[in-house]
Every structure is written in structure tokens, then in C-alpha cells.
Amino acid sequence: MQDNAHILQDQVQQAITEQQPLSIRGGNSKAFYGFTVQENVLDTTGHSGIIEYEPTELVLRARAGTPLSEIEALLEQHQQMLGCEPPYFSPTATLGGVVAAGLSGPSRPYRASIQDTVLGCTILNGQAQILGFGGKVMKNVAGYDVSRLMAGSMGCLGIILDVTLKVIPSSKAEKTFVFSIEPEQSLAFINDLRKRGLPLSASCHLSGQLMVRFSAGIKEIAGLENRLTEHYSFIDWIESDDQAFWDNLREHKLPFFDQASTLWRLSLPADADISALADNPEDVLTEWGGCLHWLKTTKPAGEIFKHAAANNGQATLFRYPLKEPPVSIFQPLEPPLAQWHKTLKAAFDPLSIFNPGKMYAKTE
Amino acid sequence: MADPIIREALVSALRKILDAQFILSTQEQLKPFECDGLSVYKALPMVAVLPGSVGEVQEIVRLCHRLKVPLVTRGAGTGLSAGAKPDPDGLLLVMTRLSNILDINSATQTARLQPGVRNLAISEAVKQHGLFYAPDPSSQIACSIGGNIAENAGGVHCLKYGLTVHNVLQVSGFTMAGDPITIGNGGLDNAGLNLLPLIIGSEGMLMVVTEITVKLLPLPNQVEVILAAFDSIEKAGQAVSNIIAQGVIPGGLEMMDNNAIRAAEDDAQAGYPRDAAAILLIEIDGSPVNVSEQLQSTHKVLQDSGVSSVKIAKTDAEKALFWKGRKSAFPAVGRLSPDYYCMDGTIPRKSLAEVLGYIHTLSEQYGFPVANVFHAGDGNLHPLILFDANQPGQLESVEAMGAKILEKCIEVGGTITGEHGVGLEKIRQMPLQFSDEEINQFHGIKAALDPDNLLNPGKNIPLLKHCQEYRALAKNLRPNQLLIQHEATA
Numbered sequence: 001m002q003d004n005a006h007i008l009q010d011q012v013q014q015a016i017t018e019q020q021p022l023s024i025r026g027g028n029s030k031a032f033y034g035f036t037v038q039e040n041v042l043d044t045t046g047h048s049g050i051i052e053y054e055p056t057e058l059v060l061r062a063r064a065g066t067p068l069s070e071i072e073a074l075l076e077q078h079q080q081m082l083g084c085e086p087p088y089f090s091p092t093a094t095l096g097g098v099v100a101a102g103l104s105g106p107s108r109p110y111r112a113s114i115q116d117t118v119l120g121c122t123i124l125n126g127q128a129q130i131l132g133f134g135g136k137v138m139k140n141v142a143g144y145d146v147s148r149l150m151a152g153s154m155g156c157l158g159i160i161l162d163v164t165l166k167v168i169p170s171s172k173a174e175k176t177f178v179f180s181i182e183p184e185q186s187l188a189f190i191n192d193l194r195k196r197g198l199p200l201s202a203s204c205h206l207s208g209q210l211m212v213r214f215s216a217g218i219k220e221i222a223g224l225e226n227r228l229t230e231h232y233s234f235i236d237w238i239e240s241d242d243q244a245f246w247d248n249l250r251e252h253k254l255p256f257f258d259q260a261s262t263l264w265r266l267s268l269p270a271d272a273d274i275s276a277l278a279d280n281p282e283d284v285l286t287e288w289g290g291c292l293h294w295l296k297t298t299k300p301a302g303e304i305f306k307h308a309a310a311n312n313g314q315a316t317l318f319r320y321p322l323k324e325p326p327v328s329i330f331q332p333l334e335p336p337l338a339q340w341h342k343t344l345k346a347a348f349d350p351l352s353i354f355n356p357g358k359m360y361a362k363t364e
Numbered sequence: 365m366a367d368p369i370i371r372e373a374l375v376s377a378l379r380k381i382l383d384a385q386f387i388l389s390t391q392e393q394l395k396p397f398e399c400d401g402l403s404v405y406k407a408l409p410m411v412a413v414l415p416g417s418v419g420e421v422q423e424i425v426r427l428c429h430r431l432k433v434p435l436v437t438r439g440a441g442t443g444l445s446a447g448a449k450p451d452p453d454g455l456l457l458v459m460t461r462l463s464n465i466l467d468i469n470s471a472t473q474t475a476r477l478q479p480g481v482r483n484l485a486i487s488e489a490v491k492q493h494g495l496f497y498a499p500d501p502s503s504q505i506a507c508s509i510g511g512n513i514a515e516n517a518g519g520v521h522c523l524k525y526g527l528t529v530h531n532v533l534q535v536s537g538f539t540m541a542g543d544p545i546t547i548g549n550g551g552l553d554n555a556g557l558n559l560l561p562l563i564i565g566s567e568g569m570l571m572v573v574t575e576i577t578v579k580l581l582p583l584p585n586q587v588e589v590i591l592a593a594f595d596s597i598e599k600a601g602q603a604v605s606n607i608i609a610q611g612v613i614p615g616g617l618e619m620m621d622n623n624a625i626r627a628a629e630d631d632a633q634a635g636y637p638r639d640a641a642a643i644l645l646i647e648i649d650g651s652p653v654n655v656s657e658q659l660q661s662t663h664k665v666l667q668d669s670g671v672s673s674v675k676i677a678k679t680d681a682e683k684a685l686f687w688k689g690r691k692s693a694f695p696a697v698g699r700l701s702p703d704y705y706c707m708d709g710t711i712p713r714k715s716l717a718e719v720l721g722y723i724h725t726l727s728e729q730y731g732f733p734v735a736n737v738f739h740a741g742d743g744n745l746h747p748l749i750l751f752d753a754n755q756p757g758q759l760e761s762v763e764a765m766g767a768k769i770l771e772k773c774i775e776v777g778g779t780i781t782g783e784h785g786v787g788l789e790k791i792r793q794m795p796l797q798f799s800d801e802e803i804n805q806f807h808g809i810k811a812a813l814d815p816d817n818l819l820n821p822g823k824n825i826p827l828l829k830h831c832q833e834y835r836a837l838a839k840n841l842r843p844n845q846l847l848i849q850h851e852a853t854a
Contacts, residue, residue, distance in 0.1 A: 054712070054714065055609065056605045056606075056608055056609040056713065056714060057608075057712050057713055057714055058608060059712070079611060102553075102558060108552060109552060112530075113552065113553075115558050115561060116526065116529075116530050125805060129801045129805075130801075131799070131801055131802045131805055132798075132799075132802065133802065135777065135778065135779050136712060136777050137710040137711065137712060137742070137743055137744075137777070137778050137779055137782070138522075138523065138710070138742045138743070138744075139518050139522070139527065139710045139739070139742045139743075139744045139779075139782035139783050140710060140779040140781075140782065141515065141516050141565050141779075141781050141782065141783060141784075141785050141786070142779050142780050142781050142786055142790070142794065142797055142798075143786070143794065143797075143798060143802075143803075143806050143824070143825065144562055144565070144566055144570075144806055144809050144810075144824075144825075145516070145529065145561040145562060145564070145565055145566075146562075146805070146806075146809075147561075148529065148558060148561030148562075149557065149558055149559070149561055149562050151558055152553075152554065152557065152558040153557055153558065156557075157557070168613070169611035169612075169613065170611075172611075187471055188471070191470075191471065191473065191582075194582045195494050195582045196585070196651075197582070197584065197585035197586075197650060197651035197652075197654075198651070199650075199651065199654070216651075216653075216654055217653070217654055217657045217658075218657075219653050219656075219657055220651060220653040220654050220657070223653055266551075267549070267551035267552055267553035268550065268551045269469075269472050269474070269549075269550030269551055270471065270472045270473075271469070271471045271472050272550075272551075288552060291551050291552045292551070292552065292553075311550070312534075312549050312550035312551075313549050313550055313551040314549055314551065314553065314554070314555035316555075330555060330556060331555035331556070333555060333556050334545070334546070335543075336539055336543040336544065336545045337545055337546070337547070337556065337559075340539075340545070340559070340812070340813055341556055341557055343812035343813065343815075344557065344809065344812045344813070346812065347805070347808035347809055347811065347812040348805070348808070359556060359557075360556070
């Protein structure tokens with residue numbers, strides 16, 4: 001546990017003086033995500049430690065280099081959790097990397113996203129200034145919301161030094177059920193479950209089966225089977241004892257996520273149809289009540305981006321064979337929005353020191 | 365005063381865009397738009413327009429950009445920080461005619477809205493689908509979703525269901541140059557930078573919003589409301605922390621002190637105990653089994669926290685009555701005194717008892733009664749300081765007292781504004797919460813998206829040259845400007 005903020009500040013100051021861009025690295029768990037930045041590495045892992053944790057406030061503040069595992073272990077001791085269930089992709093994952101990557105896990109539609117979880121942060125901007133935004137209270141509308149802007153910014157606007165997070169009570173009980181149901185019927189079924197007040201906390205559709213996780217109090221979970229029988233006797237379903245399924249889904253350790261395939265991540269409205277993009281139905285895994293699709297395909301990027309845009313969503317090339325560096329990874333932006341990305345980048349990092357080209361060609 | 369030549373040129377150009385009846389330029393026409401819900405800040409705009417289509421909005425924005433005329437966007441005018449105060453040299457863009465619900469999608473549980481749709485109208489329209497829109501500011505009967513976007517509006521239920529920023533998927537509109545821009549999409553993730561939180565709560569200073577897609581939630585199957593009375597404010601504050609600590613996140617968790625209780629009871633006859641030092645209103649919602657479990661555990665926590673009495677509403681009418689008292693508390697307090705001064709700080713929950721005790725001490729020290737009505741679960745305070753502005757010297761004393769309360773909020777780790785926004789009202793407190801470098805970064809964001817500084821100029825972020833002055837004034841306990849609210853709505 002160490003406060004290295006001023007060491008990092010000196011490193012940024014030196015980079016500014018030398019006009020030497022930096023590749024920001026935490027636990028290096030998500031190096032595959034986004035374009036590779038071939039610059040001097042600035043390692044944040046030394047800037048580590050939980051600064052403040054108030055279980056009754058539902059607030060935790062930690063330095064960027066703090067391992068996610070350390071944070072989750074502490075929360076677990078107090079029957080609390082991060083609502084966004086962020087993926088690790090390696091045991092070395094750090095809080096700073098989790099926030100910068102902006103990826104949320106299976107519970108995202110029902111509990112929170114990573115940006116919903118951020119209450120405040122301290123950053124180093126491209127002028128080597130240490131700046132604090134947001135705070136440790138749930139409601140805070142003083143100034144622009146820079147803290148949540150940092151979630152998913154891929155280190156392109158500044159170095160995250162520490163983050164204050166909203167945490168939530170863990171559910172006292174959980175159970176997973178597997179329903180035999182086709183993808184086109186899943187959405188109506190999930191909506192029906194929710195309207196009946198059943199406590200969904202995750203869903204995953206793959207190969208004709210819909211896995212649904214329910215999280216709530218002990219009595220409610222104990223009574224779930226009776227309620228399902230009462231309402232859904234016409235659907236084949238079984239109770240699953242595979243509690244590791246959701247961790248494996250989050251960490252891409254299910255057999256579906258074979259590392260050899262090119263993997264796309266499509267974030268779309270829940271009623272969007274992506275069957276036209278899939279060569280066969282087994283190449284699609286759908287989470288988030290129909291809002292997130294993982295797609296294995298070799299179709300051209302342009303076709304996938306076009307399909308995502310036509311459905312008012314977005315696509316990301318999540319993993320790709322290293323020998324074929326792609327032209328685009330993230331959904332292309334419309335010109336005014338692309339322009340805002342450039343001007344905002346310049347407002348935070350005028351010399352383009354941080355992660356140049358990590359998201360879009362040299363504009364971020 | 366606006367330059368009559370520029371005004372004439374602007375009006376003449378506007379006539380080519382929209383019907384003359386929707387262009388207001390005489391003093392009589394403009395008077396109703398001189399202020400928002402914080403009426404001490406007033407100015408007549410050079411001209412006000414009420415566009416009836418998105419195309420008209422775009423042409424108006426382009427015109428202002430071409431003529432370099434400041435543009436202030438106004439929703440329903442219920443804001444409480446003067447964020448929609450007109451610019452005397454600018455155009456006031458009034459969005460009330462853009463009030464259509466464009467689409468309700470019960471499959472995706474979303475609604476597409478024009479900015480003038482009233483907050484409550486959303487939940488009313490989607491109720492038939494078993495859905496509701498969660499953020500519910502107290503002014504929800506009148507305030508519009510466009511204004512909610514500008515202020516990142518909260519409300520009674522945001523402890524559990526989040527603020528506006530947590531419940532919006534997409535906003536579309538125009539940059540100050542008049543270029544169409546869309547932030548977010550129909551899915552749950554942004555492409556590129558996560559700009560929705562930057563726009564939501566930006567007080568109309570970064571873009572003009574003409575369409576919003578909100579998330580809807582299934583209506584809870586069961587709702588219960590508990591009225592818990594305490595013989596001390598400290599016990600009530602501690603009970604709030606204890607409820608959260610046991611793992612229950614209530615749908616709503618509100619607190620009122622004795623002055624507010626008596627005022628509300630006189631007004632609404634809600635069944636509040638007049639002799640209680642404080643009451644908590646606790647709403648538990650969810651499935652019947654969950655609600656039953658949480659009611660039991662909350663009841664036990666209240667007993668352990670030294671509650672004097674507990675009532676659980678037995679009928680829907682009684683639930684509505686419990687809430688009616690809370691919702692009418694502001695106007696009810698307004699009847700106790702000629703004027704009151706409303707604060708909007710937020711503090712960590714654990715500091716509730718300390719800060720309330722501090723406010724009580726200040727109240728005795730300064731001789732002004734204070735009624736406390738607030739969102740206790742979020743630690744969002746709305747102390748109302750009662751005074752009479754016609755009595756010489758009272759206003760100055762109230763200003764000093766208010767400043768002390770806001771400084772205390774910052775001292776315990778809170779913020780100067782939880783949900784009312786900075787606008788003009790709290791612009792002098794911004795340098796107490798932010799350093800010059802941080803404020804400069806805010807200016808950098810503004811310049812990046814609105815390089816000519818035409819969108820709602822002068823609000824939200826103070827000029828750096830004034831920051832030192834404001835900090836020095838704060839030390840001398842004279843930082844605040846006049847804040848009198850006669851008919852507060854939140």
C-alpha cells in the first residue's frame with residue numbers, strides 16, 4: 001500500500017518535457033483490448049491501496065493500482081460487492097484498469113455499470129496536474145461529471161490515480177435456472193420474469209438455452225422453484241448447480257470463448273436481431289437481457305459496424321488474431337462526435353501524451 | 365439592455381424560421397420568462413422563441429451561432445439554481461412545445477421523448493405497460509425531462525434506482541454550431557468516450573438536447589411505507605445509517621425534523637406525530653416475499669435505534685397520505701415565515717447527526733428557526749432557514765449562516781449541491797469545493813464543446829479571476845448572495 005501520486009506526476013512531467021507519449025499500464029490484464037500503444041510504459045501498479053472503506057456509507061475509495069481481487073475480498077467480508085461485477089481477464093487486474101476499460105459484467109442491466117459505480121476520482125491530466133472530481137456522496141452535481149467520463153476512457157484523457165466507488169449489499173442467496181428457449185423468445189420471457197417481480201441478476205443465452213441467475217433474500221430464493229412452476233410449467237427448465245458459470249462467462253472461460261476466434265462484442269437494443277451476422281446460431285452468446293452479444297465471425301468489420309449502427313447500437317472488435325492487426329476496433333463515430341473526441345482529448349491532454357491511438361487513430 | 369439593432373436583426377431572421385406568434389420580444393411577452401424557480405435572479409432575454417419542431421431548433425441554433433448570440437435553453441422553468449435565467453443579450457430557447465412522447469417500447473423497456481415531456485407524464489404514459497420512469501424530483505408534476513437532463517435530476521427514489529444519469533440511454537440534439545449529434549445509443553454501452561454523464565447535468569452549457577431515450581423499470585409488485593418517529597434528531601440520523609448497514613436499500617428514505625413535521629401536518633393532516641423530534645418515511649418495494657423480509661428487518665433496526673413509534677401504512681390511501689405530507693413540506697414551511705432560504709448540500713450519511721446538530725446550534729446562535737426536509741438515504745440536505753427579509757440585517761445574517769452550513773458539508777466530505785445544480789446560485793461556492801486547476805479543466809471542457817462560449821454563458825463554472833475573491837469572502841463568512849424562495853418546488 002503506497003501513495004505514488006507524486007512519482008507518477010514527475011513521470012508525466014518528464015514525458016511532457018520530452019514530448020514522449022506514454023502507454024499507461026495497470027495489471028496488464030486487458031492489453032488485448034483496443035489498439036496496441038507502442039510507447040514508453042507508465043506502470044500504475046505501485047500506486048496502490050484502499051484509502052477508505054465505509055460499509056455503512058456503501059462507499060470505497062482505492063488507488064488505481066489496487067488489485068481488484070483485494071477490493072472484492074474486502075467487500076465480501078462485509079457482505080458487499082461491486083454492482084457491475086467487472087471482469088478481471090487476469091488475476092493481476094487493477095481498479096484503475098477496470099475503470100479505464102469500462103467493461104461491466106453479467107449483472108450490468110440489473111444492478112449497475114462500471115460508470116454507474118463511479119462516484120469520484122482523482123486524475124493526472126496531460127499538464128501533470130492532480131485534479132479531483134466528484135466525491136464520496138451519492139448525489140453530486142457540482143461542475144461537469146468528469147469522474148464518470150473517465151470510465152471507459154481507456155487512459156486517453158488522463159491517468160486515473162484513485163477512484164471512489166459506490167458498493168451495494170450482496171444478495172443473501174442466489175440460484176440459477178436453465179430454460180430451453182430460442183433466442184427470439186428470450187426477451188419476452190425475461191420481461192415477463194421481471195414484471196412478476198422475480199429478482200433477475202444475470203442472463204445468458206447460448207445454443208437454445210437461457211441461463212438466468214436470480215439473487216435475493218433467502219426466503220425469496222427458496223420459493224423461486226414454486227413460482228416458476230406456477231407460471232412456466234410449459235417451458236422445460238432445470239435448476240443448475242453450476243455457480244461458477246457466471247464467473248466463467250465474465251472471464252471468457254466458457255468453451256464458447258475459444259481464444260483462436262475473432263470475437264466481436266455488440267451492444268444493441270434488446271430487440272435487435274443479429275442472426276444475419278452469424279454463420280450459425282452457436283456463434284452467438286447473448287447476455288444482458290438481449291443487450292449484449294458476443295459473436296464469433298470472420299465477416300468484414302465494415303459489415304458488422306454497419307449492422308450495429310443500423311440497429312442503433314455499437315460493435316467492438318474484442319479479440320483478434322495477433323498476426324492480423326485490424327484497421328478499426330471501435331465503432332466509427334459520426335463526424336461531430338469524432339470532432340468532440342478530438343477537442344476533449346486536447347482539453348485534457350493537449351500534447352497527446354496518454355495512450356495515443358488506443359481507441360481511434362491518434363485522436364485519442 | 366439588449367442592442368435594439370441586434371434584436372431587430374435577430375427577430376427578422378427568426379421570422380423566416382418560425383411563426384411570429386412563437387417569437388417573443390416585447391417586455392410584456394418576455395416577463396413570464398424572466399426567471400426560473402429561483403426568482404431572485406431575473407433578466408429579460410433579448411428574445412424568446414418557442415420552436416415547434418426539431419428542424420426549427422436547428423435553424424435557431426445555427427442563427428445564434430452565426431450572429432454569435434448567447435443561447436439559454438429553458439424547460440419548464442422549475443429549476444432552483446437560476447440555471448435557466450435568461451441572458452439579457454441572448455436568446456431564450458423555450459422547449460415546452462416539444463412535448464411529444466415519440467415512442468414507448470415495452471419490449472426494450474425504453475421510451476423516446478422530446479425534451480418538453482413532463483417527468484410525471486412519462487410514468488403515467490408507461491403505467492399501462494407495467495413500467496415506470498424512476499427519477500422523480502419533487503417538481504415532477506411540472507418539470508420536464510429536458511430540464512432533468514440539464515440538472516441530472518434526482519428525487520425520492522434515486523437512492524435505489526439512481527439519478528437521471530443512471531436512467532438515460534441516449535440524447536440527441538445539436539452542437540452550438542447546429543450540427544446534429546447523438547450521444548449514447550439504444551444499447552447499454554457507449555461507442556468511444558462515455559459522454560452521457562458529461563452532458564447530463566451540464567446545465568445546458570454543452571449542447572441543445574431535442575430527444576431523449578430513457579430506461580423504464582417494471583413497477584414493483586408491492587410497496588410498503590413506514591412512518592417512524594424519534595425523540596431526537598441524532599437517533600433518527602443514526603437509524604438511517606443502521607438501515608443501510610443491514611443491507612436494505614429502501615425505495616425511498618426521507619427525513620423531516622419537528623418544524624417540518626408540524627408545518628406538514630398543519631397542511632396535509634398526514635398523521636405525523638407533532639411532538640416527534642424527527643420522523644423517517646421509509647418505502648420498501650419489491651416482490652411480496654422480499655418486502656415482507658425487509659419490513660421485518662427494518663422494523664427491528666428501528667427498534668434497536670431507539671424509535672418512539674412505528675406506523676406501517678395499511679391502505680394505499682394511507683401510503684399516499686404519508687407521502688403527501690412530505691411532498692407538501694416545502695410550501696407548508698413557506699407558510700411559517702415570510703421568507704426562507706433553501707440549501708442543497710449533500711453529506712456522507714454517517715455525518716447526518718453531526719451536521720444536523722451543527723445546524724441546530726447555528727439556528728440557536730443566529731436566532732433563525734430551521735426546518736429540515738431531506739433525502740436522508742442519500743445524505744442530501746434541504747435545510748430551510750426561516751427569516752423575514754423585510755427586517756433590517758436578517759438577510760445578511762442568514763447568508764452567513766447558510767455559508768457555514770455549506771462549508772460544513774464540504775468539511776465532512778460532501779458537496780455544495782446534490783441535485784439543484786450550481787447555476788448562478790452556488791457559483792461562488794464552487795471555488796470552495798474545487799481548486800483553480802480543476803475549475804480550469806471545467807473551462808477546458810466547455811471550450812472544447814462550445815468554443816464561442818454561447819451556450820448558457822456565465823453559469824455553473826466561475827471565472828478563475830473571481831475564485832480567489834470568493835474564497836476570501838468565504839473566510840469572512842459573507843460569501844452568499846440573496847436566496848429567497850417563496851414557492852420552492854423541490
